[in-house]
Amino acid sequence: MRTFHLAGGCFWCLDAVYRTIEGVSDVVSGYTGGHVENPTYELVCTGSTGHAEAVAVTFDPDVVPADVILDIFFTLHDPRQLNRQGNDVGTQYRSAMFYGDEEQKVLFEAARDRASEIWDGGIVTEISPLGRYIIAEDYHQDFFAMNPGQGYCLAVALPKVNKVRKAYAPYVKAR
Template identity: 55%
Template sequence: MAMEEATLAGGCFWCTEAVYNDVVGVTHVESGYTGGETANPDYRSVCAGGTGHAEAVRLTYDSDVISYADLLDIFFHIHDPTQLNRQGNDIGTQYRSAIFPHSEEQEALAKEAIERAAEEWDDAVVTTIEPLEEWYKAEDYHQDYFEREGSRNPYCMAVVAPKLQKFRKSYQQRLKANA
């Protein structure tokens, strides 16, 4: 196994985490915060928009099973990379579309993925490539949130569930359940 990490921000981390928990080759998904100025941010301070952090996920994956490029293609399929500092009704820089490469190779692949995505979208892709900074794990109650709370949370039913359904329909060959 060739274990690597990827850090991505595409709106609410509950949405992104739920999708990548289903992806074959992804062994761990952690929700957290990165890309900001404040040390030790918490959910309330990040949601208030003053820390500069993005809600993000850190993936651990087996690159012998799934490539970083494939993870990025999924990323661009499960959120709208043309919305600046928002995803739907989630508004603010904490919901920005951003890639935080762990290496120069990942940075080059991120640039290529943005170019591929730009061909798929009518509007300009505003996803940024940002330097990987300190990672702050989100509070425990945010981890595996959709799996634990999704059926009881109206936001999850209205926002997360449709994204997950779209992913499962489009990427059946990438689902752990079908591996």
């Protein structure tokens, strides 16, 4: 099993998408990349902690290759938007990949290079060492499944889930 720590806007969207992928055994929403010891959601939302909303995606590379996990990341958000995704604005919504070792760093850089061939304009995705990963509050875990009628889920997360399901159909879990 491997775990990647990825940030691409609101963690609810990343969580919703990765939970649909075969071989993904766990997705944990949290915060990383900041300078506050124990941030809360409310504090992270101020943009003053330096933390990004992120997910820890644990997967079996024998079922879903690492490159697919990373290509999905660059499919589900716009890596050209600096410190935002759509209407979510602030450093907490930045596009970032946090590596745990040099092998991950190389994989992340290669994925960013592949994505730059698809996206017009410069990719601003940050690739940084993983510091402390703080697990978000319980109500953020599997938010999409727990709140399917919530406005943000319907307007923002669901289209991303559907986009990835279509683009990566061979890797989508049976419903």
